[in-house]
Amino acid sequence: MGIPELYVDFNEMLEPDLVLLSAADSKVAVTGEQISLRAGLKVAIYMDDFDDEGRPDDLVAFGVVEANTSVGWAEHVRWCCRIDDHGIRDRSQL
Template sequence: MNESKIYIDFNEMIACDLILLSKTDFKKDANGTTIELKEGMKIKVYMDDKDELGKTDNLIAHGTVEPNNSGAFKTCKWNIRIDKNGIRHESEL
């Protein structure tokens, strides 16, 4: 099974490895397909970015979907726990 690639705002970090993901059970992936989020689901997230020359070099991370039990941002239902590789630029992969 392929990992879904979902747009995210990396500025919405709760902790160094935990980011707000969605207020609902559904999120559109990079292809426009609606994905149903489930606990334990492995996904890839990305955010638009550019390198020092202005060339597109998106930020990418892999992680696991989990319920928002952080106590913060109670309107958010789902978070993503970023794996040990952290957030990187596509050019680094």
């Protein structure tokens, strides 16, 4: 198995390189497989998006899972993804 690809909402950024991932200890990958989340797990993350002409072109990033330590509006979430130095890109740029 390669790196699991998981859906996120890039509107839920806690820091410029940290996005909320899951309130549960597992998440369903794009393949339908149930992925057990743990600190240090390498993942690909994506969110539906479209290019300027309306064609699908998901936003994607790569990173590692880490425990959520935030307080306030996001404290109910268990896991986050720390995005690598390449940041968030359009899938067509990969």
